[in-house]
Amino acid sequence: MIGILYFLVVILANTLGAISGMGGGVLIKPIFDFIGAHSVAAISFYSTVAVFTMSIVSTTRQVSSGRKFNWKIVSGVSAGAVLGGILGNVTFEVLLKLLTDEKMVQLVQIILTIMTLLFAFLYTRYEWRSFHFRSVVAYIICGLLLGFLASLLGIGGGPINVSLLMLMFALPIKEATIYSICTIFFSQLAKLITIACSTGFARYDLSMLIYIIPAAIIGGIIGAKFSNILSAKRVTFVFQLVVLIVLLINIYNGYQIICWM
Template identity: 65%
Template sequence: MIGLIYFLVIIFANALGAISGMGGGVIIKPIFDFVGAHSVAAISFYSSVAVFTMAIVSTLRQLKSGLRMDWKALGWISFGAVAGGFLGNIALDYFLTIFNEKKVNLIQIILTVLTLLFAFFYTKYDWKNFRLINISWYVVSGLVLGFLASLLGIGGGAINVSLLMLMFSMPIKEATVYSIGTIFFSQLAKILTIAGTTGFSRFDLTMLYFVVPAAVLGGLLGTNLSIIFSPKRVTTVFQGIIFLVLLINVYNAWQLFY
C-alpha cells in the first residue's frame, strides 16, 4: 500500500517538478513526511532517487526536442552543485547524530518554507535581476543550490529557478532547464556520498521498484508539458506549487508539536 502511495505521489510531483524546474522533491518530501512510513534519512534518499531519475529523463527529452544550452555555464553551476550536494548530505548526517529525527525534520521544514517564500515573492513582484557573468558566481550559485537540495532532501526546490533568474537574468523557462541540470548533479553527489559512507543497507530498497518507474513517468509527462507551455503558464504552475507545498509544510510542522 505504501509503495502504491509513493508511486502516485512521485508521478504527480515529478510532472509538476519538471514543468516548474523544482524537481519534484519539494512536493515528495513533505507528503512522505505526512505519510510517516519511513525515517527522515530514508525519505530523503527516496526523494533524491526520484528527483535524480526525473532529471535524467527531463534533460534527455529537452535535448531531443532541440533545446540549446550554454554547457559552460551549466558545467560550472553543476560543479558547484556536486560540491554542495556532498556538503549537504554530510550536514544532514551530522544533524541526525546530534538531534532526534523530530528536530531534524523541523529544521528541514523551516528552511524549506523560507526558500519557498523567497521564490514566491521573487516571481510575484518581479524583483530586480542581475546579469552576473563571472565563473565564480556560477560556482557559488551551484554550491548553494546543491547544499540546500541535499540537506533538505527536496532535490532542488523553488529556490533553484528563482536564484538563477535573480543572478543571471534568465527567463523562467530557461531557468527551469538549468535548474533540472543542476538537480541531476547535486542528487548524483548525494547518492554517491551515501554509497561511500553509510551505504544503502539501512533503506528498504524494494521501495525503489515503485520510486524509479514513477519518476520516469512523471519526468516524461512534465517535460512534454513544459515544452508546450508558455512562460506565463510555467510561472502560474510554479507559484501554485509553492502555495501547495507551503500549506503541506506548515501542517507537518504543526503536527510535530502534537
C-alpha cells in the first residue's frame, strides 16, 4: 500500500518538478514526511533517487528535442553542485548524530525549506532585479550553494535553483528550469556516491525503489514533454503554484513537529 502511494506521489511530483525545474523532491520530501512511513534518512534517500532518475530522463528528452545548452553554464554550475552535494550530505549526517532526535533534524530541514520557498515565490512574483554574472567562478559558487541545499534538505533541487539562476545570470524562467535540472543531476549523483562510500544502502528499505524508480521515469517523461510546449507564463504559474502548495505542507509538518515536542 505504501509503495503504491509513493508511486503516485512521485509521478505527480516529478511531472511538476520537470516542468518547473524544481526536481520533484520539494514535493516528495514533505509529502513522504506527512505520510510518516519511513525515517528522515530513508525519505531523504528515496527523494534523492526519484529526483536523480527524473533528471536523467528529463535532460535526455531535452537534448533529443534539439534544445541548445550553454555548456559553460552547465559545466561550471554542475562542478559546484557536485562539491555542494557532497558537503550537503556530510552536513546531513552530522546533524543526525548531533541532534539525536530525528524530528529535530526534520524541523531544521523544514525551516530552511520554508526560507527558500519564500525567496523563490517573492522573486518570481515581484520580478526583482537580476545580475549578469558570466564568470566561471560565479557559476561554480552558484552550483556549490544549490548542490549543498539540495543535498542537505533532501529535496533534490527545489525552488531556489530556478530563482538563483534567474537572479545571478538573468536567465528567462524556461531556460533556468533546464539548467536547474542539469544541476540536480550532478548534485544528486554526488549525494548517492557519498552515501555509497560512507553509510552504504543497507539501512534503507530498497524494495521501495521498485515503485519509486519507474514512477520517476514516467514523471520525467511527462514533465519534459509539457516543459517544451508550455509558454514561459504557464511555467511561471506552475512554479508559483507548486511553491505555495509545498509551503503550506511544510508549515503544517513543522507545526505538527512543534506540537509533538
